[in-house]
Amino acid sequence: VQTIIAVTSNKFAPLAQWTRLFAASGADVRVADIDDMTINVKEVAYALCFRPQAGRLAQFPNLRLIISLGAGVDHLTSDPSLPAAVPIARMSTDQTRDQMADYVAWACLSLLRDVPRMRNAQAAHEWEQFSIGRTARDCRVGILGLGAMGMSAASCLQGIGFKVKGWVRRPRPGGEIDCLCREEGLRELAAQSDILVCMLPSSPALHGIIDQSILALMPRGAGIVNVARGEHVVVPDLLAALEAGQLGSAVLDVLPQEPLPASDPLWDHPNIIVTPHLASIVSMQTAADHAVMLISAMERDETPTYLFDRIKGY
Amino acid sequence: VQTIIAVTSNKFAPLAQWTRLFAASGADVRVADIDDMTINVKEVAYALCFRPQAGRLAQFPNLRLIISLGAGVDHLTSDPSLPAAVPIARMSTDQTRDQMADYVAWACLSLLRDVPRMRNAQAAHEWEQFSIGRTARDCRVGILGLGAMGMSAASCLQGIGFKVKGWVRRPRPGGEIDCLCREEGLRELAAQSDILVCMLPSSPALHGIIDQSILALMPRGAGIVNVARGEHVVVPDLLAALEAGQLGSAVLDVLPQEPLPASDPLWDHPNIIVTPHLASIVSMQTAADHAVMLISAMERDETPTYLFDRIKGY
Numbered sequence: 001v002q003t004i005i006a007v008t009s010n011k012f013a014p015l016a017q018w019t020r021l022f023a024a025s026g027a028d029v030r031v032a033d034i035d036d037m038t039i040n041v042k043e044v045a046y047a048l049c050f051r052p053q054a055g056r057l058a059q060f061p062n063l064r065l066i067i068s069l070g071a072g073v074d075h076l077t078s079d080p081s082l083p084a085a086v087p088i089a090r091m092s093t094d095q096t097r098d099q100m101a102d103y104v105a106w107a108c109l110s111l112l113r114d115v116p117r118m119r120n121a122q123a124a125h126e127w128e129q130f131s132i133g134r135t136a137r138d139c140r141v142g143i144l145g146l147g148a149m150g151m152s153a154a155s156c157l158q159g160i161g162f163k164v165k166g167w168v169r170r171p172r173p174g175g176e177i178d179c180l181c182r183e184e185g186l187r188e189l190a191a192q193s194d195i196l197v198c199m200l201p202s203s204p205a206l207h208g209i210i211d212q213s214i215l216a217l218m219p220r221g222a223g224i225v226n227v228a229r230g231e232h233v234v235v236p237d238l239l240a241a242l243e244a245g246q247l248g249s250a251v252l253d254v255l256p257q258e259p260l261p262a263s264d265p266l267w268d269h270p271n272i273i274v275t276p277h278l279a280s281i282v283s284m285q286t287a288a289d290h291a292v293m294l295i296s297a298m299e300r301d302e303t304p305t306y307l308f309d310r311i312k313g314y
Numbered sequence: 315v316q317t318i319i320a321v322t323s324n325k326f327a328p329l330a331q332w333t334r335l336f337a338a339s340g341a342d343v344r345v346a347d348i349d350d351m352t353i354n355v356k357e358v359a360y361a362l363c364f365r366p367q368a369g370r371l372a373q374f375p376n377l378r379l380i381i382s383l384g385a386g387v388d389h390l391t392s393d394p395s396l397p398a399a400v401p402i403a404r405m406s407t408d409q410t411r412d413q414m415a416d417y418v419a420w421a422c423l424s425l426l427r428d429v430p431r432m433r434n435a436q437a438a439h440e441w442e443q444f445s446i447g448r449t450a451r452d453c454r455v456g457i458l459g460l461g462a463m464g465m466s467a468a469s470c471l472q473g474i475g476f477k478v479k480g481w482v483r484r485p486r487p488g489g490e491i492d493c494l495c496r497e498e499g500l501r502e503l504a505a506q507s508d509i510l511v512c513m514l515p516s517s518p519a520l521h522g523i524i525d526q527s528i529l530a531l532m533p534r535g536a537g538i539v540n541v542a543r544g545e546h547v548v549v550p551d552l553l554a555a556l557e558a559g560q561l562g563s564a565v566l567d568v569l570p571q572e573p574l575p576a577s578d579p580l581w582d583h584p585n586i587i588v589t590p591h592l593a594s595i596v597s598m599q600t601a602a603d604h605a606v607m608l609i610s611a612m613e614r615d616e617t618p619t620y621l622f623d624r625i626k627g628y
Contacts, residue, residue, distance in 0.1 A: 012445075095447070095449060098450065098451055098475065099446075101449075101475075102423055102426060102427065102450050102474070105419070106423035106424060106429070109423065113416065113417065113420060118589045118592075119433060122581060122587070122588050123437065125576040125578075125581040125582075127573030127574055127590040128590055129591060129592050131326075131595035131597065132413075133409070133597040135409065135412035135415075135416055156473075156474055156475070160415075160416070160419055160470055160473060160474065161416075258441070260441055267436060267439040268439075273436070274436050275432050275436070276432075276435065276441040276442055278443050278444060278445060281443070283447040285447075286447075
C-alpha cells in the first residue's frame with residue numbers, strides 16, 4: 001500500500017500536474033486531492049496544502065507531516081482542530097527567498113524614487129519631471145524580521161547600496177546585518193529608517209506592531225513596505241500618517257482583508273502601491289521538490305528542515 | 315576682473331542658488347545667467363548649461379570649457395554654431411551614476427515581475443494574483459553601452475543576481491562584464507537577453523538601433539528599457555512587437571519627442587511604463603562641485619576628466 005500525499009489543487013495547480021511532478025521525482029507516494037472524500041484517510045501520511053478546510057487535517061489519523069505551500073503557517077494554525085502532535089514544515093526554498101528579495105528590492109527602489117508619483121503622472125498623461133537627489137546609498141532601510149526571507153532581502157538591498165539594519169527577537173552579534181532588539185530597539189530603528197520593511201512572522205503578538213506610535217518616530221516622508229501579513233500594519237494609522245505627510249508612500253502586498261474589496265479606498269490612494277499578495281509564490285515544481293526532500297528526511301527518521309516552532313510562533 | 319561662469323538657470327535651478335553654491339565653494343568665478351544679455355561676453359570663460367539657445371555659446375570669444383548639465387551632449391552639439399575648438403565636459407558624478415543604477419535596477423525588476431500588469435490591476439481594483447516563476451538569477455540582461463553609467467548599472471544588476479552582458483564599441487578582455495562587439499555581437503546579445511537596456515550615447519549613427527530586426531531576435535516576451543535617447547528605439551517597431559506578443563513590456567524614460575504630448579497613445583499602453591526623462595538628474599550642489607573641479611583643472615592647465623570626444627561621438 002502506497003502512502004498518500006494529500007495536496008491542495010485548483011486551476012492554477014491542477015491535480016494531474018502534481019501527480020506528474022511527484023511521479024517524475026521517483027518518490028514513493030500516491031497523490032490525492034486533499035478534498036477528495038473517497039480516499040482512505042488512514043493512508044494519508046503527508047499533506048502539502050494551503051488553507052485546507054478547517055477540520056480536514058484532523059481526519060487523517062496517520063498524518064506524519066504537514067507541508068505548508070506558503071512561508072507562513074497562519075493558514076493552518078487558524079484551524080482550531082489542527083492536530084497538535086503533527087509537525088508543520090514551512091515552504092522555504094531558494095526560489096521563494098530570491099523572489100521575495102527581488103520584490104523587496106523593487107519595492108524599496110519604488111519608494112526611493114517616488115514611483116507612485118510617476119505612476120500618477122503617467123495615468124494623467126503629464127510629463128512631470130522631478131529629481132530625488134538621494135540614491136540608495138543615502139537611504140536607510142530597516143527590516144523587521146530577519147528570517148530566511150528577511151536575510152535574503154537584506155543582502156540584496158545591501159548589494160544595491162541601501163544601508164540596512166534589522167529588528168530581531170534575539171541579539172545576533174557578529175552578523176552581516178546590524179540588528180536591534182526589543183521594543184526600544186524597534187523605536188530606535190523606526191527613528192533611523194527612511195524605509196521600514198515588515199517581514200515578520202504571522203504571530204498574533206505582532207499584530208498591529210506598525211501603528212501611529214511607530215510611524216510618528218520615522219523621518220518625515222518615510223516609506224513602508226509590508227510583505228508579511230496585513231495585520232501587522234494598522235491601516236487607519238498608515239492612512240492618517242500619509243494624510244499628514246509624516247509618511248511619504250507605501251507598498252502593500254498584504255492587506256487585513258484579502259482579496260482587498262474592489263470598493264476599498266486603498267486601491268486609489270495616490271501614495272500607495274497595492275499588489276495582490278504575490279511577493280513570493282512557490283512554483284509547483286519547486287514545491288514538489290521541497291516536499292520530496294522533506295518526505296525523504298521523514299522516511300529516514302531524520303528531522304526535516306524549516307519546521308514551524310509552536311512555541312516561538314514561526 | 316573675475317572670469318564669468320554662464321549658467322542655465324530656471325525655477326528649478328535659480329540663479330541665486332547657483333551664486334550661493336559657487337561662492338561657498340571658494341571658486342574665483344562670477345556667476346551669470348547664460349541668457350543675461352548685459353554681461354560682457356568677453357569675460358565668459360566657462361558655461362555650465364543645458365540646451366542653451368542656439369548661437370549663444372558662439373558669442374563668448376574667450377570660452378575655455380563648456381560643462382554639460384547632462385550626461386549626454388546632444389543638447390549642445392545640435393547647435394550648428396557650437397564653437398568647434400572649445401572642449402565639452404560631460405556631467406559624470408557618483409550621484410548621477412548611482413541614480414542611473416538605481417533607476418535601471420528598478421526598471422529591470424519591474425519588467426522581471428510584470429509590474430505593468432500589477433499597475434493595471436490596481437487601477438482596475440482587481441486582486442489578480444499571479445506568479446512569475448523566475449527570479450533575477452534566471453534573467454539575462456543585455457546592456458547596450460558600458461560607459462560610466464552603464465558599468466554602474468551593470469554592477470548593481472549583478473549584485474541583485476541578474477546575469478549581465480554588455481555590448482560595446484571595442485572588445486574589453488578580462489573585464490567584470492562579458493562583452494560583445496560589432497553588429498553580429500548585437501544580434502547575438504539580443505537573442506540571449508530577457509531584458510535589453512539601452513544606455514548608448516546619443517551619436518546619430520546609433521539612432522534607430524533597436525528596431526524590428528533586433529526585437530525579433532529576442533526571446534518571446536522579453537523586455538526593453540530605454541534610458542539613453544528616444545531616437546535609439548524605433549517606437550512603431552516596439553509597438554508592433556508588443557502587439558504581437560514578441561515583446562512583453564517596456565520601460566521608457568526617454569522618448570523621440572519630449573515632453574511626450576498628452577495625446578500620445580504611449581501614455582495609456584498597458585505594457586509600457588513611461589517616466590519623464592528623470593532616470594538621472596544631477597542636483598545643483600553636485601553640478602556646482604563638479605564644475606568647480608573641472609574649472610580648477612583648467613586653471614592648473616590640466617586636462618579635465620570626462621571630456622566629450624568629438625571623433626568617438628561620446
